[in-house]
Amino acid sequence: MDYPSFIIKMYKNATKSNTYKKALLKALEKSMGNVSEACKMAGLNRTTYYRYYKEDPNFKATVDDIAEENLDFAEGQLLKLIKGVEIETTIFFMYKGEVIAQPVIKKHIPDKTAIIFYLKTKGKKRGYVESQENIKDTKADLFERMTEEEIDTYLAELEAEEARLQVLTTTMDEN
Numbered sequence: 001m002d003y004p005s006f007i008i009k010m011y012k013n014a015t016k017s018n019t020y021k022k023a024l025l026k027a028l029e030k031s032m033g034n035v036s037e038a039c040k041m042a043g044l045n046r047t048t049y050y051r052y053y054k055e056d057p058n059f060k061a062t063v064d065d066i067a068e069e070n071l072d073f074a075e076g077q078l079l080k081l082i083k084g085v086e087i088e089t090t091i092f093f094m095y096k097g098e099v100i101a102q103p104v105i106k107k108h109i110p111d112k113t114a115i116i117f118y119l120k121t122k123g124k125k126r127g128y129v130e131s132q133e134n135i136k137d138t139k140a141d142l143f144e145r146m147t148e149e150e151i152d153t154y155l156a157e158l159e160a161e162e163a164r165l166q167v168l169t170t171t172m173d174e175n
Contacts, residue, residue: 020044021052021059028063033070081114126158 020042027038039046052059087106092099119128146154 017052020048021056024049024052025059025062025066028066032073033067078114078118081111082118084108084110126161 023042024038024044027041028035031037031041035046035049039049053063054060085108087108089104089106091102091104093102094100119126
């Protein structure tokens with residue numbers, strides 16, 4: 001059966017478009033969601049990417065999934081920095097004329113900047129914010145909605161957290 005030329009053209013364009021979309025999605029994964037880099041890798045312009053994103057719900061959903069995966073990866077890396085990482089290495093030394101290999105586990109201290117960043121972004125409700133003015137406003141708002149018991153509990157939690165961070169900071173400073 002012979003199909004009309006406009007149907008054949010539509011089919012070819014749809015197939016071509018799907019190929020471009022697949023290439024863009026692969027490039028987005030490789031570039032960790034960087035649209036400009038992905039478009040360069042796929043040989044397409046950003047306008048095409050945004051048109052696909054706007055017009056194709058499946059393409060949009062896949063792009064959004066890639067963004068979430070990248071965010072999960074970044075959070076995982078941040079948490080590794082906060083916790084500190086154990087690295088296993090081997091040291092070599094001479095003992096009675098023989099080379100001895102000794103495995104050693106080195107514990108790296110937590111990264112202070114990562115901790116501060118995490119608290120400023122995830123700990124805002126607990127008062128970890130950038131400026132003193134915001135801290136006052138946030139705490140005032142919190143206290144207005146709390147009962148006296150809740151305020152006492154909140155203050156006890158803050159004191160415990162402050163003590164924990166003080167121990168952590170002291171440990172980091174000693175290392």
